[in-house]
Amino acid sequence: MKMLLISTVSAFFRQRAGTFLVLLGVLFGFLSANEHHAFAVFFLTGTYGMLSLFVMWLIYSLLCGQFLINTWKLPEYTFIFHARTWPALIRARRFAVQALGFLQPILYYGIYLLVVAIQDKLLARLWPVIPFYVVLMLLLAVTAEWRLRKPVLYVPAKGKSIIKWPFRRPVSWLCWSMEWLVRERGITLLVGKLGTMLVAAGTMLYYSTGEYDIRMPAVGMSLAYLLNLGLSLELYRWESEIWLWGRSLPVPVWKRWGRVVAAHIVLIVPETLVVLRTGALGFADVAQLYLLGLTILIVSHLYLYKKSGLPENAMQVFLFGFVGLTLLILYKIPLLLLSACGLVFSLYASWPRGRYCRK
Amino acid sequence: MVLEISRLRQRYGEREVLSIPSFGIEKGIYWIQGENGAGKSTLFRTLAGMLPFEGSVRLDGKYDLKKDPVEYRLRLNLGEAEPLYPSFLTPADLIAFVAEAQKASREQSDRLTEAFGINYLESPFGSCSSGMVKKVSLLLAFLGDPSIIILDEPLITIDREAREVLFELIKEYHRNGVTFLLSSHQLFEQEGLHVSQSFRLKNKTLIATDAL
Numbered sequence: 001m002k003m004l005l006i007s008t009v010s011a012f013f014r015q016r017a018g019t020f021l022v023l024l025g026v027l028f029g030f031l032s033a034n035e036h037h038a039f040a041v042f043f044l045t046g047t048y049g050m051l052s053l054f055v056m057w058l059i060y061s062l063l064c065g066q067f068l069i070n071t072w073k074l075p076e077y078t079f080i081f082h083a084r085t086w087p088a089l090i091r092a093r094r095f096a097v098q099a100l101g102f103l104q105p106i107l108y109y110g111i112y113l114l115v116v117a118i119q120d121k122l123l124a125r126l127w128p129v130i131p132f133y134v135v136l137m138l139l140l141a142v143t144a145e146w147r148l149r150k151p152v153l154y155v156p157a158k159g160k161s162i163i164k165w166p167f168r169r170p171v172s173w174l175c176w177s178m179e180w181l182v183r184e185r186g187i188t189l190l191v192g193k194l195g196t197m198l199v200a201a202g203t204m205l206y207y208s209t210g211e212y213d214i215r216m217p218a219v220g221m222s223l224a225y226l227l228n229l230g231l232s233l234e235l236y237r238w239e240s241e242i243w244l245w246g247r248s249l250p251v252p253v254w255k256r257w258g259r260v261v262a263a264h265i266v267l268i269v270p271e272t273l274v275v276l277r278t279g280a281l282g283f284a285d286v287a288q289l290y291l292l293g294l295t296i297l298i299v300s301h302l303y304l305y306k307k308s309g310l311p312e313n314a315m316q317v318f319l320f321g322f323v324g325l326t327l328l329i330l331y332k333i334p335l336l337l338l339s340a341c342g343l344v345f346s347l348y349a350s351w352p353r354g355r356y357c358r359k
Numbered sequence: 360m361v362l363e364i365s366r367l368r369q370r371y372g373e374r375e376v377l378s379i380p381s382f383g384i385e386k387g388i389y390w391i392q393g394e395n396g397a398g399k400s401t402l403f404r405t406l407a408g409m410l411p412f413e414g415s416v417r418l419d420g421k422y423d424l425k426k427d428p429v430e431y432r433l434r435l436n437l438g439e440a441e442p443l444y445p446s447f448l449t450p451a452d453l454i455a456f457v458a459e460a461q462k463a464s465r466e467q468s469d470r471l472t473e474a475f476g477i478n479y480l481e482s483p484f485g486s487c488s489s490g491m492v493k494k495v496s497l498l499l500a501f502l503g504d505p506s507i508i509i510l511d512e513p514l515i516t517i518d519r520e521a522r523e524v525l526f527e528l529i530k531e532y533h534r535n536g537v538t539f540l541l542s543s544h545q546l547f548e549q550e551g552l553h554v555s556q557s558f559r560l561k562n563k564t565l566i567a568t569d570a571l
Contacts (some may be wrong), residue, residue, distance in 0.1 A: 171455045183447050201480055248407035249460040250432035
């Protein structure tokens with residue numbers, strides 16, 4: 001049982017860490033408690049509330065199922081097919097627990113719905129959640145059983161690609177990094193960009209409701225840009241795990257730093273375009289916000305680099321960092337100055353020296 | 360000294376994996392032995408600048424891995440035991456990229472491509488077998504103008520023809536002054552390769568096998 005949870009469920013959450021990070025950022029950074037409550041009440045009382053909830057949970061479960069099917073196909077997962085020898089009842093029980101492991105986020109949300117239902121005296125409306133759980137759990141358990149009964153006895157060839165460029169692939173680290181993000185981390189990229197664009201749009205909407213100076217969008221956009229942290233983490237993994245061997249190549253430190261900066265420059269273009277599109281801010285202001293966002297991400301990426309990934313207490317660090325930055329912005333420290341200091345600091349800290357040689 | 364290691368320490372979290380007070384070698388072909396998990400690959404990755412470490416590593420008496428990271432890396436190439444490359448890239452993409460970084464000529468990469476019989480230049484790594492990927496990694500290790508080439512388990516998964524090419528290349532490069540650090544569980548002498556000295560990685564450090 002433990003093997004199933006570690007090899008499949010933990011692997012799912014580990015590989016989708018970037019996506020979950022962005023989702024958490026959007027849910028708890030952008031939506032207020034009142035809005036969360038309003039959503040819960042809608043799910044409980046709205047005409048299509050429960051249906052909407054089920055569709056969302058079903059989409060999530062299908063993603064889990066797709067992960068399970070594809071992961072158990074991998075050559076390193078052939079050991080999983082020993083599970084075929086388990087007695088049917090034990091297998092059913094273990095696959096059910098595995099399914100519950102996948103469904104953890106919606107189970108937690110169910111607890112939140114229960115609390116809201118008790119608080120608002122809507123408990124009678126909550127009952128459909130139970131059959132939802134049963135159906136989704138069965139769906140994932142059956143998916144696991146199906147894959148187990150249909151083992152993949154070959155290594156799938158990925159020779160043909162759907163995307164066929166009419167030109168040779170550029171010999172460029174930046175292009176390869178972006179291609180990797182699109183090909184291998186497509187969902188994280190999609191969710192990440194949707195999240196940041198949503199926060200950017202919300203910030204500009206709020207900005208247009210009153211008389212504010214640049215500090216207001218600076219704080220909002222800092223959060224939006226910071227939500228790229230999940231994608232930044234994926235870029236870190238690309239460089240330090242997927243292609244660790246690349247570090248043995250003779251590339252100067254400033255060039256390696258430049259590559260990281262270039263990748264983030266490309267990464268934060270969509271939400272910046274959202275800000276530009278609203279027309280509420282001039283080009284110079286947007287450029288300042290863009291540079292500030294870039295700095296936030298480069299310094300965050302440096303943190304990931306120095307800590308060799310995302311440590312457990314990382315959220316505290318980022319939270320305090322964000323609060324500190326907000327205070328600096330509110331105290332009218334020029335955004336360009338903040339950006340320049342951050343970029344210079346990241347270059348200085350990236351330089352190899354002292355006990356450890358990182359780059 | 361072609362390679363000098365001084366007070367090298369390598370850790371994975373709290374666990375110390377390597378602790379080499381001092382180590383040096385002159386030009387030659389060296390066989391690094393060690394049990395599975397002794398730390399051979401970690402040592403090689405550290406020497407190639409892929410992992411952070413404590414201590415110092417110098418090449419040709421003047422290129423320090425920390426102080427001269429580019430010059431050092433230009434002179435030390437690593438062929439990994441189980442190379443992993445992004446699955447969507449093709450050998451052609453990777454060879455062009457590494458050749459540019461290692462300042463290797465087009466002629467050299469073409470010659471090595473032909474020697475190893477890499478006729479799948481446009482197939483993504485995702486569709487290559489482990490032997491095919493391994494041959495590309497060996498080719499990459501010979502690109503440029505290195506002083507040292509480290510080959511970690513160079514014989515695994517490759518076919519007989521590639522094996523012969525590899526030994527011929529090692530002899531040719533060695534004649535031209537290149538030092539080799541090889542790790543393998545198989546003997547090299549049977550292939551007509553004269554090994555200058557053998558070392559065993561034991562208790563986190565390198566010990567000459569004749570001293571054991």
